[in-house]
Amino acid sequence: MIIETLRLRDFRNYGQFEVKPHPGINLLFGPNGSGKTNLLEAIHYCALGRSHRTAQDMEVVRKGAEAGACGVTVRTEAGTREVAIRLVPGDTRHKQVFVDRKKAARLASLMGQVKCVMFSPEDLQLIKEGPSERRAFLDMMLSQLSPAYFVALQQYRKALDQRNAILRDCRKNGWSLPAMIEDFERQMAAQAAVILPARREVIARIGAIAREKYASISGKKDEVFRVGYDCCLPEAEAESAEEIQRAFAQRSVVARGEDLRRGTSSFGAHREDLLFTLMDREMKLFASQGQIRTAVLSVKLAQMELYREESGEYPILLLDDVMSELDRPRRTHLLREITGAQTFVTCTDESDLDGCENRRTYYVSAGKDGTAAVREVNAGEAVPEETIPEPDFT
Numbered sequence: 564m565i566i567e568t569l570r571l572r573d574f575r576n577y578g579q580f581e582v583k584p585h586p587g588i589n590l591l592f593g594p595n596g597s598g599k600t601n602l603l604e605a606i607h608y609c610a611l612g613r614s615h616r617t618a619q620d621m622e623v624v625r626k627g628a629e630a631g632a633c634g635v636t637v638r639t640e641a642g643t644r645e646v647a648i649r650l651v652p653g654d655t656r657h658k659q660v661f662v663d664r665k666k667a668a669r670l671a672s673l674m675g676q677v678k679c680v681m682f683s684p685e686d687l688q689l690i691k692e693g694p695s696e697r698r699a700f701l702d703m704m705l706s707q708l709s710p711a712y713f714v715a716l717q718q719y720r721k722a723l724d725q726r727n728a729i730l731r732d733c734r735k736n737g738w739s740l741p742a743m744i745e746d747f748e749r750q751m752a753a754q755a756a757v758i759l760p761a762r763r764e765v766i767a768r769i770g771a772i773a774r775e776k777y778a779s780i781s782g783k784k785d786e787v788f789r790v791g792y793d794c795c796l797p798e799a800e801a802e803s804a805e806e807i808q809r810a811f812a813q814r815s816v817v818a819r820g821e822d823l824r825r826g827t828s829s830f831g832a833h834r835e836d837l838l839f840t841l842m843d844r845e846m847k848l849f850a851s852q853g854q855i856r857t858a859v860l861s862v863k864l865a866q867m868e869l870y871r872e873e874s875g876e877y878p879i880l881l882l883d884d885v886m887s888e889l890d891r892p893r894r895t896h897l898l899r900e901i902t903g904a905q906t907f908v909t910c911t912d913e914s915d916l917d918g919c920e921n922r923r924t925y926y927v928s929a930g931k932d933g934t935a936a937v938r939e940v941n942a943g944e945a946v947p948e949e950t951i952p953e954p955d956f957t
């Protein structure tokens with residue numbers, strides 16, 4: 564999959580912007596705060612309908628603008644496709660999706676059209692932080708692979724919100740639970756029968772690939788890296804979709820008393836987790852910084868591999884500021900793995916990618932009013948000093 568054209572309008576610090584990137588590596592370099600990550604964020608938006616760094620959609624609309632938009636034309640083996648998203652603050656339909664210039668009724672229409680894998684320094688949170696970061700990673704990965712998963716997840720969350728609203732109301736007012744709570748539990752159970760098997764399968768596949776990647780990056784055979792699934796229903800208890808649905812509904816009924824006391828749903832797909840272990844010990848608790856970095860890199864490379872297995876094509880790779888964070892062996896490993904995929908790399912220093920062929924280099928700078936300007940430069944070309952803004956500490 565290749566992005567032929569990327570377009571931005573009033574997105575972050577971009578006004579009107581269009582670029583036809585290189586099918587190989589696109590290196591974006593320039594001073595801090597100039598707009599490099601914003602470009603990667605726009606691509607992520609086109610793939611997943613959301614930012615990788617904020618849950619607030621409207622944050623990406625350029626300050627003072629009435630609306631913002633980003634779009635890409637991608638070429639795949641199946642043909643060319645155009646995807647665009649328009650964000651209109653204050654509008655009832657504030658996020659509008661267009662596929663091949665036609666307005667799509669649902670965000671789900673976007674899923675899978677553009678596939679990307681993002682590497683960023685924040686990825687270390689995948690191991691260090693709480694379960695919600697890991698679930699978000701898992702859900703985004705699965706949504707790109709299967710629009711049906713994304714729809715199931717949306718419906719699950721809707722039913723969960725409704726169940727939680729009942730629990731909150733009843734707790735606050737001292738009421739007993741109404742019979743209709745069962746409707747929402749049934750809806751959650753039906754979606755869980757789609758969500759759980761998909762999570763089981765993808766975690767098993769990612770785990771097998773990541774384990775190999777870890778071994779080859781670290782060069783240590785005895786350091787076995789595993790990705791496990793902390794599922795709300797153990798497979799031995801509920802294997803088929805019907806069994807999951809039945810067991811899920813039963814467990815929801817059992818949880819009602821405790822949930823009423825807490826005012827929230829304590830059982831379900833929204834409480835699950837991914838487990839990262841090294842030599843059978845939980846990484847979050849004991850792993851070194853380097854081991855965590857290697858594990859995250861292995862998981863991301865596994866994600867890439869999985870997309871390729873599924874569609875026969877590489878996803879688009881977004882590497883935000885990771886080169887300077889990797890030591891030489893890891894960098895070499897990453898560069899070897901990404902040949903073949905269209906890649907967007909940001910760094911503050913162009914030399915971070917020295918020795919890398921098949922690339923185009925762009926210099927990103929911000930003007931006096933903060934607007935980003937992107938200029939293609941020859942590799943190694945000196946950038947005129949006056950285009951680099953002086954830091955303002957006043």
Ligand SMILES: Nc1ncnc2c1ncn2[C@@H]1O[C@H](COP(=O)(O)OP(=O)(O)OP(=O)(O)O)[C@@H](O)[C@H]1O
Pocket residue numbers: 574575576577593594595596597598599600601602622623624625626884909911927929933
């Ligand atoms: N909604 C917005 N409207 C206008 N400008 C914005 C908006 N959101 C962010 N910005 C500006 O975008 C710039 C940050 O861009 P970005 O994160 O892409 O920088 P960067 O080049 O990746 O920097 P670094 O090297 O520090 O990672 C900041 O100057 C910020 O003020």
Ligand SMILES: [Mg+2]
Pocket residue numbers: 599600601883884909
């Ligand atoms: Mg950045």
